[in-house]
Amino acid sequence: MSKLPAAAPFDFAGSSTAVCDAVLKLRGDALHAELGRIAACLLASPQGTFVLCGAGASCAPASREGRLEKDVQVDGRCVGRYEVTGRAYTLDDWRQLEGLAALTGTLLQMHGLAQRTTHAYAHMEAQLAHQSQILDQIHESVLTMDRMGYITSWNKGAEQLFGYTALEAIGRNILFLYADEDPTPLDAFPEEGGRMMEVRRRKKSGEVFWASLSLSPLNDLEDHPIGLIAYLTDITERKLAEERLHHLAYxxxxxxxxxxxxxxxxxxxxxxxxxxxxxxxxxxxxxxxxxxxxxxxxxxxxxxxxxxxxxxxxxxxxxxxxxxxxxxxxxxxxxxxxxxxxxxxxxxxxxxxxxxxxxxxxxxxxxxxxxxxxxxxxxxxxxxxxxxxxxxxxxxxxxxxxxxxxxxxxxxxRLDMNQGMEQRMKIESGLRHALGHGELVLHYQPKFEIASGRLVGAEALVRWKHPTRGMVPPSEFIPLAESTGLIVQVGEWVLEQACAQASIWQQAGLPPFRLAVNVSAREFTSSLPDRVASTLRRYRLPPYWLELEITESTLMHDIEQVIDIMDCVNGLGVALSLDDFGTGYSSLSYLKRFPIDTLKIDRSFTTGIPRDSSDCAIASTIISMGRRLGHRVIAEGVETVDQIEFLREAGCDEVQGYLYGKPLPACEFEAALRENWLLVA
Known part of the structure; x- marks a missing residue:
């Protein structure tokens, strides 16, 4: 019970503030005494009390004169009662006490709710701390991530496994733990549990290890998926053991x-x-x-x-x-x-x-x-x-x-294969012997300009003069040389001998003409320009004497490297001819980039001229294309007058074939050159 102080009575606003302070700061008897004092002050009464009471107390004013009472209720339950005495009270006094009781009930209800919430949060924090301690005590690495793969939690096991602290890991995307070669994309993660896999991961030290990974869904309170829980265990030792067993088995x-x-x-x-x-x-x-x-x-x-x-x-x-x-x-x-x-x-x-x-x-x-x-x-x-x-x-x-x-x-x-193999091996060993014992010779087939009928060049063709078999057909040993790699040595020998012979003809006073040498795909490497340049220097031969013929198959490799090599050869002043044009698969988009001088129509297209309409169409197209690109065009395998007439009308520049001259040894070629053929000056 509290007596009215000597100070002036409270107004209702002041009483409300005093009740708020009392509910927030006081408990038990101190709170009850303060509430009684506040009621006495509000109603200017000699005495005011706040007493605890049970449910069902009367809410009406006391019947006795000089006494006023009012219950304080929270959620329909009486938690206390204001009592003031000592003077005559009016209806207005009753209303003020009723308002004070309602305010007190509301404040007590809010304060109780706040206390329960605080206790609930404290209890939840205790539970989370307890769970965190449990996760930190287990050896397994446990982490959670959101649906985008960003890490949201990281236990002690993860710290020990990966070497990153929680502060370093949380907030980063899970991909930073992947090994460089890890093929598993983030979108392969399931949204439901039960997925087990073996993966490679990277530690902070850079060490890559094998881990067993189990993924489970992480849901919110409404059971909607919000991320994943990942459990990882280091299984490197087991994987190494498996690899050792596999190696022993296989x-x-x-x-x-x-x-x-x-x-x-x-x-x-x-x-x-x-x-x-x-x-x-x-x-x-x-x-x-x-x-x-x-x-x-x-x-x-x-x-x-x-x-x-x-x-x-x-x-x-x-x-x-x-x-x-x-x-x-x-x-x-x-x-x-x-x-x-x-x-x-x-x-x-x-x-x-x-x-x-x-x-x-x-x-x-x-x-x-x-x-x-x-x-x-x-x-x-x-x-x-x-x-x-x-x-x-x-x-x-x-x-x-x-x-x-x-x-x-x-x-x-199979015996029949043995017979073919033995024959092939004899040819191969014989060809190796021929390279070192002077059995290879060059024959020269002339090339003529259609318009003037004059000789403009010749192609150097290798022949094998076998000591017992006689002349071995090129169709028999050239494919073998290609498949065994001997074509490189044969090609080097042909270039050397052709330049040597051209030097002899130059010193003999013959006017210069282009001497064509075939270059295989195996020879067409970055070393070719230097080899050509050194050979020309060795025989003091001007580059306009030499022409290199390459096939379309050569162009099927690294296009840019091929063009670089061709540019280097062109830089020497040596002409380039594209042999067997139309039989390969070179892209026409690249043809305009090749620094070539001449297109050679393959004999497979000239053979049917003029009877075969397809051969005629192909030959005409190649001639037209070559002229539009600024290249000279030569047809090989020309053997009839009808063929030469068709090619003349189609605009072909040069021809090569038995109609004009077959391949001849150097001495016979020179004799025919001096006696029968005119050179284009």
Missing amino acids: YQELTGLPNRRLFGRLVDQSLTVAQRNETTACVLYVDINRFRLINGTLGRRIGDELLRQAAQRFRNALRDEDVVAHLAADEFAIGLFDVRQHFEATTVAQKLQAALEAPFRIEGHDLRVGASIGISVYPQDGQDAETLLRMADIAMERAKENAQNPDKSVAFY
């Missing part, structure tokens, strides 16, 4: 090459592609000669090292797409795919044998070995890897038995 431990089991799988996969593309494939079975003798005499350690070095030499001799396997001991297998002709496998076999020619220097020993090789061909000899391998093994045994030199012996499983 690779030879000694050489690191695929074993027979993996070789079979790889070959079968490639045969499926070969079947779809209707191409040929070959399997080579390689047996290293004298290995068992070396292994038994010098010991297994030296034998193992020999096998390791042999395996490396084989790998270096093959293309990346070829499959090489170590089957057992001294036996290897090679898978060749996308092979155009089966005999190309013999070239690979010879490369493998050549790779073993240099001695193996191991612990002070110079060891020499060779190889016998058997070849089987898909689809003739088998439809699967195991069959082809078995057939190649039989062919290898046949090669060992039938060869005078086992280190150079190669055999196909």
